Amino acid sequence: MGCCQNKELYIVCSWDWDEGDHLAKGIWRQKHVDQFEVEEKLYKGEAEASSKRLVLEEESDLPQLRTPLHLTGTFAEWRTDFAPSRLRRVALEQDTLRLAMCLRLTSQSFSFQVVSPSKGWTWRLYPRDAQPIRFTHVSKEGKLVAGEANAVAVAVGDMRAGHGLNFHVVEQTGAVVTVWVEVPVSQEQDFLTVRFDSNRAVRVWYTLEDQGVQYEGGDGVDLEKYRWMGWSA
Numbered sequence: 001m002g003c004c005q006n007k008e009l010y011i012v013c014s015w016d017w018d019e020g021d022h023l024a025k026g027i028w029r030q031k032h033v034d035q036f037e038v039e040e041k042l043y044k045g046e047a048e049a050s051s052k053r054l055v056l057e058e059e060s061d062l063p064q065l066r067t068p069l070h071l072t073g074t075f076a077e078w079r080t081d082f083a084p085s086r087l088r089r090v091a092l093e094q095d096t097l098r099l100a101m102c103l104r105l106t107s108q109s110f111s112f113q114v115v116s117p118s119k120g121w122t123w124r125l126y127p128r129d130a131q132p133i134r135f136t137h138v139s140k141e142g143k144l145v146a147g148e149a150n151a152v153a154v155a156v157g158d159m160r161a162g163h164g165l166n167f168h169v170v171e172q173t174g175a176v177v178t179v180w181v182e183v184p185v186s187q188e189q190d191f192l193t194v195r196f197d198s199n200r201a202v203r204v205w206y207t208l209e210d211q212g213v214q215y216e217g218g219d220g221v222d223l224e225k226y227r228w229m230g231w232s233a
Contacts, residue, residue, distance in 0.1 A: 060089040062097075063187060067119070067194045071101055071179060073112040073166065075217035081117035084215040087181055089192075096201040097185045097192060102178040102211040107218030109138055110169040113162065114181055114204065116194065123196050125181070125204060126162030128155035137221045138168045146171070149180070149205040156199040169206050170223070178211040180204070 069087045076082035087099035103110065114125035127142035129152075144167055145151035152167065169177055182203040184195040 062089045062092050063190050063192045065089060065097070065185075065192045065194070067116050067196075069099060069114055069116050069181065069183070069194065071112040072115050073110070074219055075110070075112075080115040080120055084217075085112075087114075088214075090180075092185075092192070095184055095186065095195075096182055097194075099181045099183070100178050100211055101215070102176065102213050103215040103217060104213050105169070105171055105173055105175050105177065105218045106216055107173055107220050108170060108223040109219045109221055110177075110217065111138070111142075111166040111219050112169075112179070113166055116196075119196060122158050124157045124162045125154055125183075125202060126157050126165045127167055128153040130165040132164055137219065137223065138170060139166065142166055143168045143170060144204065144206050146177075146206060146208050149182075149203050151205060154199070154202045154204050156196075156202065167204055171208070173218070175208065176210045176213060177206045178209050179206045 070076075070080060070082055071085040071087065072078055072080055072082055076085055085101055085103075087101050089097065090100045091098040115121070116123055127139070130139045130141040133139045142152065142165060155162065157163070157165075169179065171177060180203070182201055184198045184200045184202070185192045186195055187193075
């Protein structure tokens with residue numbers, strides 16, 4: 001009768017390899033949110049964005065908007081339905097609706113596109129003349145100018161057009177700004193509908209004024225490291 005003399009100690013982990021791989025990928029996605037990957041997968045955003053939210057109830061005497069619009073960016077993990085960045089109805093002149101979102105910057109830059117939850121990435125507003133950027137964080141063609149509504153030409157994009165091209169607000173950390181968006185609409189009874197098939201009267205700009213802060217956020221990027229390229233708030 002034999003006896004095993006070779007005694008070895010094994011530590012057995014109950015963490016399944018497939019489960020561990022899945023968890024590791026989830027952690028990586030939380031730390032590295034990429035716009036291109038998100039758009040291609042039409043990411044709906046189950047994970048919550050980490051920035052502080054200050055959600056305001058929308059109050060307006062204007063007709064209801066059937067197709068609400070939102071700002072989205074890294075601050076919202078590129079969700080098209082990020083509630084704190086929903087644009088509020090402000091004014092209606094003929095067939096043009098003006099909307100706004102007021103925020104307090106938590107970094108020197110706030111980059112975004114304008115989207116609609118109902119359209120996903122088949123419709124977006126983006127800076128028409130912007131080019132894909134390298135070695136920097138802010139596109140000069142996409143940089144908005146405070147108080148100048150026509151400083152940046154706006155285009156209507158889709159799944160391809162506008163991919164990776166963003167508007168940028170560049171101000172000091174802590175600044176309170178209001179982003180304004182104008183879009184063409186049609187009215188039926190007591191409801192307004194965005195004219196997604198038109199780019200008439202489309203404008204995006206911002207002002208240095210407090211219209212009631214509804215969100216605090218930013219890109220979380222230090223623009224000082226791009227000072228050699230002229231980007232410093």
